[in-house]
Amino acid sequence: MAPILSIHSFRGGTGKSNLAANVATLLAAEGRRIGVVDADIQSPGIHVLFGMSQDAMRRSLNDYLWGRCPIGDAAHDVTSSLDEGLAGRVFLVPSSINPSDIARVMQEGYDVSLLNTGVRHLIKELGLDTLIIDTHPGLNEETLLSIAICDALVIVMRPDQQDYEGTSVAVSVARKLRVPRMVLVVNKTPTVFDVAEVKERVERAYGCEVAAVLPHADELMVLSSGGVFVTRYPAHPVTALYKQVASCLTA
Amino acid sequence: MEARASALVVDDDPINRMLLSKSLEQQGHRVMMAENGLEALAALQAQPFDVVLLDVLMPEPDGYEVLARLKEDPGLRHVPVIMVSALEDTQCVVRCIEMGAEDYLPKPFDPVLLRARINGCLTRKRLHDLELEYMEQVGHVVHAAAAVEDGAFRPDSLDRVAGRGDALGQLARVFQRMAREVELREQALKRQVQQLRIEIDGARAARQVAAITETDYFQDLQRKVDELRPRSEAD
Numbered sequence: 001m002a003p004i005l006s007i008h009s010f011r012g013g014t015g016k017s018n019l020a021a022n023v024a025t026l027l028a029a030e031g032r033r034i035g036v037v038d039a040d041i042q043s044p045g046i047h048v049l050f051g052m053s054q055d056a057m058r059r060s061l062n063d064y065l066w067g068r069c070p071i072g073d074a075a076h077d078v079t080s081s082l083d084e085g086l087a088g089r090v091f092l093v094p095s096s097i098n099p100s101d102i103a104r105v106m107q108e109g110y111d112v113s114l115l116n117t118g119v120r121h122l123i124k125e126l127g128l129d130t131l132i133i134d135t136h137p138g139l140n141e142e143t144l145l146s147i148a149i150c151d152a153l154v155i156v157m158r159p160d161q162q163d164y165e166g167t168s169v170a171v172s173v174a175r176k177l178r179v180p181r182m183v184l185v186v187n188k189t190p191t192v193f194d195v196a197e198v199k200e201r202v203e204r205a206y207g208c209e210v211a212a213v214l215p216h217a218d219e220l221m222v223l224s225s226g227g228v229f230v231t232r233y234p235a236h237p238v239t240a241l242y243k244q245v246a247s248c249l250t251a
Numbered sequence: 252m253e254a255r256a257s258a259l260v261v262d263d264d265p266i267n268r269m270l271l272s273k274s275l276e277q278q279g280h281r282v283m284m285a286e287n288g289l290e291a292l293a294a295l296q297a298q299p300f301d302v303v304l305l306d307v308l309m310p311e312p313d314g315y316e317v318l319a320r321l322k323e324d325p326g327l328r329h330v331p332v333i334m335v336s337a338l339e340d341t342q343c344v345v346r347c348i349e350m351g352a353e354d355y356l357p358k359p360f361d362p363v364l365l366r367a368r369i370n371g372c373l374t375r376k377r378l379h380d381l382e383l384e385y386m387e388q389v390g391h392v393v394h395a396a397a398a399v400e401d402g403a404f405r406p407d408s409l410d411r412v413a414g415r416g417d418a419l420g421q422l423a424r425v426f427q428r429m430a431r432e433v434e435l436r437e438q439a440l441k442r443q444v445q446q447l448r449i450e451i452d453g454a455r456a457a458r459q460v461a462a463i464t465e466t467d468y469f470q471d472l473q474r475k476v477d478e479l480r481p482r483s484e485a486d
Binding site: 116139141144145148149150151164165168169172173176177178180190192193205 | 436437440441451453457459460463464469475479480
């Protein structure tokens with residue numbers, strides 16, 4: 001069975017979706033077939049990085065969860081939006097950006113166990129080598145399930161006071177769910193920080209490997225918002241850091 | 252009226268030394284005399300002069316050699332030299348100018364011509380000194396930029412340049428202020444990262460973990476986790 005990677009953060013705005021999209025693209029560049037599920041149903045966004053418009057979103061994860069279609073129908077091949085010459089494929093299962101769909105999820109919720117069934121069907125149906133789940137921030141039922149079913153968990157955090165405690169809660173909960181492999185990614189790190197020092201302190205504080213320390217820079221914010229960074233800036237030092245995360249997860 | 256300057260009169264002839272000195276003192280300058288080239292070189296090493304009046308024909312070392320040594324010395328080459336000699340040989344004048352002399356004064360000297368040439372020399376020297384000082388202070392700002400890059404910048408290293416009333420002074424003041432602001436911000440951020448461990452409230456985090464893990468949903472999930480991750484064993 002193909003491994004499932006969950007990309008999680010305790011708080012929003014940590015750069016979780018960017019990391020998921022970039023890791024997916026780097027793995028596909030190595031010839032893998034990658035599935036990406038946007039499980040952040042309350043605030044979806046990863047489809048933007050793959051250049052998907054609302055019109056192009058025929059079916060979404062919401063349709064599957066509400067029994068309107070099999071999950072395979074909600075998978076969109078977004079490889080061409082990345083690079084026609086990519087050796088592998090990237091399939092995205094987006095969450096609906098229709099406001100009424102989001103409102104319905106907020107009010108009614110959904111049967112989270114369907115998420116587990118769905119990702120397994122998706123792996124078989126599309127012949128995936130790896131499936132990546134971009135989770136909703138925080139620790140609710142669907143994110144706990146995403147953690148429980150994954151083979152590797154990436155917790156993205158920012159080096160600021162608001163993230164420290166929440167990340168420690170997420171790490172502890174993941175340990176109780178016996179996640180086979182867990183790494184931290186420190187994102188949006190001020191450039192004045194010493195990267196080695198941040199890595200060492202975070203690893204010591206959480207007792208968990210840090211896969212990469214990504215910098216915060218206005219330039220990066222602008223570059224990252226328009227698409228998948230690693231395809232647009234393959235020689236950028238940040239691309240090397242994304243590769244570091246990808247190889248850490250597949251090692 | 253030109254400001255007072257310090258002049259060195261070098262001549263082996265005591266009458267000429269005295270005449271030149273008197274004339275310069277009457278113009279308001281401070282004068283020191285040397286009766287040969289060696290005395291002149293020693294005096295130049297001992298104290299700064301604004302101008303040197305140098306006789307060409309003297310016992311060894313003669314005026315040419317003194318001029319040559321002076322122009323070879325990085326610390327003295329900018330001191331203006333007016334060659335003084337009874338010689339009216341154009342070749343001698345050309346040689347001295349080519350060697351770096353500022354001007355040439357024939358003997359017997361005309362006090363009016365002496366005043367004009369001294370004043371001209373001093374004006375050029377003052378402009379040159381100002382230019383040197385300016386370049387030196389530009390160098391301080393350039394070094395300060397390199398020090399910022401190396402993390403070794405001290406804001407007080409630019410105090411002298413910042414005291415200038417011109418654009419360079421303004422640049423130094425802005426640079427100092429920005430460097431101080433960046434330094435303070437960096438210090439605050441470094442303090443923050445240093446506090447990483449102590450800022451995690453372990454007890455509160457444990458309560459939050461318990462609030463999640465004690466729920467029925469979580470405990471059910473925990474029981475099923477091996478079924479949910481079948482590949483861990485299968486692979």
